Amino acid sequence: MSPPQRVAVVTGSNKGIGFAAVRALCKQLDNGVVYLTSRNEERGKEAVAKLNKEGLKPQFHQLDIDDRTSVERLRDYLKKTYGGLDILINNAGIAFKASSTEPFGSQATITMATNYTATIDACKILIPVIKPGGRVVSVASFTGKMAFDKMSKENQDRLTATKTEEDVALLMKEFVEAANKGDHVSKGWPDWGYAMTKLGVIGAVKALAQKNQSENPKDDILIMACCPGYVDTDMTSNKGKKTPDEGADTPVYLAMLPPGSAGFNGNMYADRALVNVW
Numbered sequence: 700m701s702p703p704q705r706v707a708v709v710t711g712s713n714k715g716i717g718f719a720a721v722r723a724l725c726k727q728l729d730n731g732v733v734y735l736t737s738r739n740e741e742r743g744k745e746a747v748a749k750l751n752k753e754g755l756k757p758q759f760h761q762l763d764i765d766d767r768t769s770v771e772r773l774r775d776y777l778k779k780t781y782g783g784l785d786i787l788i789n790n791a792g793i794a795f796k797a798s799s800t801e802p803f804g805s806q807a808t809i810t811m812a813t814n815y816t817a818t819i820d821a822c823k824i825l826i827p828v829i830k831p832g833g834r835v836v837s838v839a840s841f842t843g844k845m846a847f848d849k850m851s852k853e854n855q856d857r858l859t860a861t862k863t864e865e866d867v868a869l870l871m872k873e874f875v876e877a878a879n880k881g882d883h884v885s886k887g888w889p890d891w892g893y894a895m896t897k898l899g900v901i902g903a904v905k906a907l908a909q910k911n912q913s914e915n916p917k918d919d920i921l922i923m924a925c926c927p928g929y930v931d932t933d934m935t936s937n938k939g940k941k942t943p944d945e946g947a948d949t950p951v952y953l954a955m956l957p958p959g960s961a962g963f964n965g966n967m968y969a970d971r972a973l974v975n976v977w
């Protein structure tokens with residue numbers, strides 16, 4: 700008898716690490732349906748065509764995580780077509796180049812809106828349709844740990860005291876407001892907007908995992924964060940040392956964790972190993 704069909708979605712997967720994650724899931728999921736999603740339909744369909752040439756058969760669905768309607772449309776489609784989904788890799792993300800002349804405050808505002816707010820909103824919209832045994836992996840970054848290490852002891856204590864995603868969101872909002880006033884450093888925050896967005900994801904993942912565990916203790920749903928490493932993609936101007944396939948290894952490993960992996964819930968991983976941020 701073939702295994703039950705599993706449905707996987709990777710956000711921002713028309714290129715880079717997300718594209719490589721779709722490739723790996725197409726190869727590893729027995730009886731799986733893998734959705735390559737992209738905010739731009741043309742770029743997404745071109746990416747699907749590339750994988751078709753490798754003999755792989757991902758499906759395509761439009762998804763712009765910055766657009767709530769787009770996320771809800773995908774959720775409704777998955778619910779109607781499959782009764783939900785099994786694997787979600789939150790990979791979509793942005794980063795300003797070091798050479799950008801955009802003021803620090805607006806870089807922080809824009810990056811936080813996609814990397815934290817839209818990513819976590821997508822989790823909140825899609826987790827309710829994740830099936831028992833489901834895996835939700837958010838691609839954060841080791842820079843999140845670096846941001847934690849650089850902030851004041853007081854802000855570290857406030858972050859470690861957070862219990863809910865809303866608590867984490869309030870601290871992210873406070874950072875962005877300070878970044879726009881230009882007093883974020885004197886207020887004990889790091890001078891690094893991108894890293895703060897990823898630290899926020901690590902904190903929110905912890906909170907969402909605990910919430911889901913207490914509300915649905917028997918569902919074996921795991922919610923986790925990871926760092927893909929320093930990867931050769933457009934985001935790093937191709938300076939990263941890992942190939943996108945190597946970068947996709949940890950997110951896909953977490954997405955494929957077998958039953959009985961409860962100890963992974965809420966944690967952050969890099970190179971398949973636990974990273975203690977706090």
Ligand SMILES: NC(=O)c1ccc[n+]([C@@H]2O[C@H](COP(=O)([O-])OP(=O)(O)OC[C@H]3O[C@@H](n4cnc5c(N)ncnc54)[C@H](OP(=O)(O)O)[C@@H]3O)[C@@H](O)[C@H]2O)c1
Pocket residue numbers: 710711712713714715716717737738739742762763764765766790791792793794813817838839840841926927928929930931932933934935939
């Ligand atoms: N590369 C690294 O070394 C590294 C290290 C640590 C963490 N990460 C994280 O890994 C993830 C993937 O990065 P990457 O290096 O593969 O970057 P990338 O090559 O720039 O790809 C980013 C992907 O995200 C998509 N995206 C951006 N905003 C989106 C939105 N609002 N809705 C849907 N899709 C959106 C992009 O779509 P478009 O093509 O339409 O722009 C693209 O497909 C990011 O979250 C990044 O922060 C990367």
